[in-house]
Amino acid sequence: MLSVMAHPIAPENLLSPGESSALSERVRTPRSNPAGCLIEFRSVSVVYPNGVKALVDVSTEIEKGEFVFLVGPTGSGKSTFLRLIYGEARASVGDVIVEGKSVRKLRHHQIPFLRRRMGIIFQDFKLLPNKTIYENAAYALEVIGAPSREIARKVSHVLYVVGLEHKVRMFPHELSGGEQQRTSIARALINHPPILLADEPTGNLDPDTAWDIMQLLQQINQKGTTVLMATHNRIVVDSMKKRVLTLGSGAIVGDQLKGGYSGGS
Amino acid sequence: MVLRSLPFFFREVALNLKRNPVMTIASASTVLVLVIVLGVFSIVAVNLVKFSRVVSSQFHMTAFLSENMSLGDAMQIQKQISGLPHVARIRYVSSEEALKRVGEWLKEEINLEGLVKNPFPSSFDIYVDDPTAMDEVAIGLGKIQGIKDLNYARKEAARMVPFLRNIKYACIVLIALLLFTTVLIVSNTIKLTVFARRREIEIMQLVGAAHWFIRWPFILEGVLQGLFGSAVAVTLLYITYTNLLATLVNSVPWFPLVSNPLTLHQILAALVASGCIVGGAGSFIAVNRFLRV
Structure with a gap:
């Protein structure tokens, strides 16, 4: 693939099977150092005006430098999860904390400043x-x-x-x-930006191109950017061996280090 | 912050006008057509208003004084008249002047040179600020010693003045309606052009653009589209009206057409200004709808 050749980092350096970052090896225990926590969900529920419950009592933490996959069936709340982080959706109950600041308490005119602290890519x-x-x-x-x-x-x-x-x-x-x-x-x-959010970034791409993009995201992550990616791409998730947050009907049903697509269910 | 981004805004506007030519032309030509309609009507309206003012100003009252009244007594009466309400202006007409005036009028038919005695009394031409108040003034004049007789076009004033005033009100109402319609149509057209770019607005927000940063290029674009449209419209109106004026002054000399360049320029400037304002405000409102503020 030509586009891979143009890539400054050779693909083999990015996805060697035995590779695992120091972050993903760390044992997940209750945090003693909240300063390392970049994104925190505190008992977040989101109910849309039409009554649909998009998220129900979701609590989790994402640390600096992590690469996290967000998986789950359509309608399980993946997009809402991301939208809460960039201030497009608001928590009905609970709060989302990004870099120590409550997103829920942000005024409308402060949202652009929140978004300048993150990059967002879409399908x-x-x-x-x-x-x-x-x-x-x-x-x-x-x-x-x-x-x-x-x-x-x-x-x-x-x-x-x-x-x-x-x-x-x-x-x-x-x-x-x-x-x-x-x-x-x-x-x-x-x-x-310290955070990169990706909502199905490979959803519209053929498998080879999808791998290109995944390599790019991994490279970005290795330089210290926290990457949070919602995806349906089972192969990508299974082979990358990163943290996997599994959502089902608006709740977190699985949270695995070096997980796989079906790991939570 | 705004100042620092100004070069970017101007570049944005230039690029958008260039890359969305259809939308630009759609907005500008909507403004063009509506400003022409509004302009034609405004010019007709100022002419009608001027016409009615000229006609009403010709209504005046003539108070004839007792014969052989001295100039001093006449001045005394003048003072009393000016004290009355609604009296705007008084002009003394001596009996000699009255004779001369009639002589002018009738010089084709009768020669007044041979008169032994001047039959005309001295009089005052009294101009009132409101022709419908003539009766009221007449009552006041009746109480003044030395005024022998009073003459004024009572019926004509009673009929003409309210008619002329209604013309004025009708013009104001119609212009207001027309302006309202113009604002609606132009802002709707602009809303469409902004609607076509609503996804861009959404993307700009996702990238972290502040509202004002998204808004300003749109507003500037709206103002420019308004300016283009109204400038062309006003140029066309100006050329047409000045040509028409040249023809009408000769063919309908009795009609007091507005030829004062100041008035004309004021109208045309107001039209350009309203084109710009409607364009800018239309964009502002349209963008705000998609900014979800």
Whole structure:
């Protein structure tokens, strides 16, 4: 695959079968050091206005540097789980704490600042259709008012990291799905956020391209970014041997280190 | 923060106008058509209002003084008249002047040179601020010693003045309705163009853009679309009206057309300004709907 070749890190370095990070080996015990906790769910329930209970009494913690898969059938609350973290959904009961701050208590105008602390990628990429690849990546810096010289430098760098440095002038519709997802990852990473949220990032991609994206995410995680990824991709989850949070009917039904897709059920 | 992002905003607006030409043209031409309608009506309205003002100002009362009244006594009476309510302006017409005036009028038919005695009494032309108050003024004048007779177009004033006033009110109501419709149609068109980009707004929010950061380029775009549309409309109106004026002044000389460039410029400037405001405000409202504020 050409796009893999363009990748700055060789794939074999990313997914060797015996690999396991120090984080995932640590024994999960009640935390004595809450400072290490990046995202915390405290008895969170979400009831939508139509009465649907999306999450029921969910409590969990995600530490800095972790790579966590969020799995479960459609409608089990995976997307709501992520939406709570980036402030798109609000907890009806309980609270979500991100970097020590309560998301529930954030005022509407503070939400953008929460989102600047995280990169978010989606199944449908959510790229701005009228902007070039360069402009899409740069947008995340424009919103924080970064100087144009810094923008130029960071955009070139991040597009190099995701292997798109030769497509900067193209528009999203001119790219393949994998390339579009790389663009959205570039945009997500450009601010060096401590958290990367991914909602089914491989859902629209063929298996090979999906692996490309997974390698990229793993590389990002190895550089210290906490990655939280909701997915249906059983093969990816089973072979990556990361922490797996399994949701079922809005509740956490499994939480395994080095888990597999069906581990919780 | 806003200042630092200004270059970005201008680049954004330029790019969006370039990359969404259909939407830009749709909004600008909606503004164009509506400003022309509004403009034509405004110009007709100011002309009607001017016409009614000119007509009402010609209604005046004439108070004839007793014969052989001295100038001093006349001045005394003038003072009393100016004390009455609704009296706006008084003009003294001496008996000599009255003779001269009539002589002018009738110079084709009768020669008044041969008159032994001037039959015309001196009089006051009394202009009132409200022609419907003429009867009230007449009562006041009746109480003043030295006024022998009073003449005014009572019936005509009673009929014409309310009619002219109704024209004015009708114009105001119609312009208000037209303006309201214009605002609705333009803001709806802009809402459509913003609606076409609602996904972009959602994405901008996900990337952490503050509301004002998303809003400003849209508002600037709306203002520019309003400006384009109304500027073209106003140019067309200006050319048409000045040409029309040149023709009508000759063919309908009795109608007091508004030719004062200041009034005309004020109307045209107001039209451009309202085009910009409606464009900007329309964008603001539309964006806010998708920002979920």
